[in-house]
Amino acid sequence: MSYPYQIKSLEAYQQAYKQSIESPENFWADVASHFHWRRKWDKTLEWNFTEPKVEWFKNAKLNITENCLDRHLKNLANRPAIIWEPNDPEEHHRVLTYKDLHYKVCQFANVLKNNGVKKGDRVCIYMGMIPELAIAVLACARIGAIHSVIFGGFSAQSIADRLQDAQAEYIVTCDGAYRGQKDIPLKNVIDDALIGCRFVKRVIVCTRTRTPVSMLKGRDVWWEDEVKKVETLGMFDCPAEEMDAEDPLFILYTSGSTGKPKGVVHACGGYMVYTNYTFVNVFQYQPGDIHFCTADIGWITGHSYIVYGPLSAGATTLMFEGVPTYPDAGRLWDIVDKFRVNILYTAPTAIRSLMGFGLGPLQGKKLTSLKTLGTVGEPINEEAWHWFDEHVGKGKCPIVDTWWQTETGGILISNMAGITPSKPSWATLPLPGVQPILVDDRGEEITEAVDGEFKGNLCIKAPWPAIIRTTYGDHERCKKNYFSTYPELYFTGDGALKDEQGNYRITGRVDDVLNVSGHRIGTAEVENAINMHAGVVESAVVGYPHDIKGQGIYAFVIYNGGHGDDNLQRQNILQTVTRIIGPIAKPDKIQFVSGLPKTRSGKIMRRILRKIAENEMENIGDTSTLLDPGVVEEIKNGKL
Ligand code: 6R9
Secondary structure, X not given: OOOXXXXXXXXXXXXXXXXXXXXXXHHHHHHHOOOOOOEOOOEEEEEEXXXXXXXXXXXXXXXXXXXXXXXXXXXXXXXXXXXXXXXXOOOOOEEEEHHHHHHHHHHHHHHHHHOOOOOOOEEEEEOOOOHHHHHHHHHXXXXXXXXXXXXXXXXXXXXXXXXXXXXXXXXXXXXXXXXXXXXXXXXXXXXXXXXXXXXXXXXXXEOOOOOOOOOOOOOEEEHHHHHHHHHHXXXXXXXXXXXXXXXXXXXXEEOOOOOOOEEEEXXXXXXXXXXXXXXXXXXXOOOOOEEEEOOOOOOHHHHHHHHHHHHHOOOEEEEEOOOOOOOOOOHHHHHHHHHOOOEEEEOHHHHXXXXXXOOHHHOOOOOOOOOEEEXXXXXXOXXXXXXXXXXXXXOOOOEEEEEOOHHHOOOOEOOOOOOOOOEOOEOEOEOOOOOXXXXXXXOOEOOOOEOOEEEEEEEEOOOOOOOOXXXXXXXXXXXXXXXXXXXXXXXXXXXXXXXXXXXXXEEEEOOOEEEEOOEEEEHHHHHHHXXXXXXXXXXXXXXXXXXXXXXXXXXXXXXXXXXXXXXXXXXXXXXXXXXXXXXXXXXXXXXXEOOOXXXXXXXXXXXXXXXXXXXXXXXXXXXXXXXXXXXXXXXXXXXX
16 A cells, blocks of 8 residues: 655645645545545535535545455455454454454444344444444444444433434444453443433444343344354355445534534545545554554544544554553553554543653663654643653654544644654644634634734634534534634634744633543533532533643532532532433532622623632632622632
């Protein structure tokens, strides 16, 4: 596999960038010509950001799995596609070559078909990080079913909400999942979710932990039995379904500033081209390299840079079932040495947490195979950047700081390893095809620099191939969320700085979305969950700086439940949040208050609460417009 569109020098980047802006259609048509299409497009791009409507590679036909699997069989059949490292280092790892993976994807695609799944049906996947998860994802894509992967840390209630929203009639899960010392009973969680979702026709359960599970007659079947069935039927190959470039490939739910998570929809053609292009260019992947992205496939990073980007490039992708601190804080380094990993892509929160263990866990680790390091998910602070550079990269591996979102499908702003310069804690330059713009709150472009820096709300002017197409079942919501704040612009929800060389530094969300350990969580979502607890009258949730997580969750709660001490009440509230959303949304701090700062029209002044949570008591600003200014003093005095 060669990548004729791989950029090899700074000059080549500048030239590609210029060309991509002057003539986006020619630029992307040229990149796309290196993929396997059943039918070529009539028109490369048609778009407007008013409806919004974006169509890339109009009327082209393809199947992404033919690009991720079949086209590699001729030359790369025996190259490892997936290397899988289990949670327990004593358990044997697994290697699936492209030939193996092709076989297993076809096999499971037949299982899906045999269970009634058809093109366009939604399949919810709730599994741990085992190869069968990637196989299930690709099997859906093979037959044109729309997968919706749900991260293993979400609760039954969250799953039920997503199943309902996507009207998913099929589920693929495991009996359980191993994550560090934990053993998560996935199938039991699904059973709880299904109490309220009677429309689910089939649950396919893959064996992993041998946790006891209840199998409902007529609804639940075992993965292994179903595989045997299709083999007995002689169904080995599975021809790939012909998909339109604009057919949905998957739905992935993500948090916004409103209470309900949104189902972000990505389309087959553009997503394939863009994830591949960014994978090959940002990480400067070379044939034979081992790429290790530590994300979970339950998030967009796993979709784009464990599964689709690497596999469409014929790369070797490493999937790790466990966590960086199990059995000890040297686990990632052990994995790097064990498989001679070349590219390591992780999150700043993981780096900061490992920094906390000191240099001991790095002792005796070689890390000589590493060529490129990458970070994603949140801004990286300079201290973490330098630690990563010095102690992991040994000062010789470029670090790519990749900024992007679930909605963008792939990386938009990042340096390219060894090609464009890095700048600690700056995502740096837009990739070819990406046109960022900073605007003020009225949507006017920021044209004046203060101390050499432009500061504003980050928007994008024109579509790139992997831009969100819609929010599932509610196009208005997509329009309102991303394309209405500033007319004719895609609004990211992030604030950013730009220096005079055109480098971007993402400063964080400017909306009511928190970023906790690289996970997006809406404050409204957490408030809704807290408010469901008996005794809670009202609550307000804000973020505050947290050394390891980036942001922590601070909840101010009005409670009149009586009984028990404050600590027990706090535990009860945490329990409720865990039930409603999942453990990832548990507040770090809960302060009981008698009132919340509100305007005369009844709006909670989060700005004030944010300042208190951040310990910026002097900068609270004007409180005279509050209904009851006295409440601010009380909250300040009770600060945790
Ligand atoms: C890929 C992913 C998106 C939000 C995004 C921003 C933050 C992601 C970042 C970053 C600074 C980076 N973010 N990468 N902030 N520097 N390199 O994380 O998607 O889960 O949808 O989160 O994460 O705030 O808006 P998602």
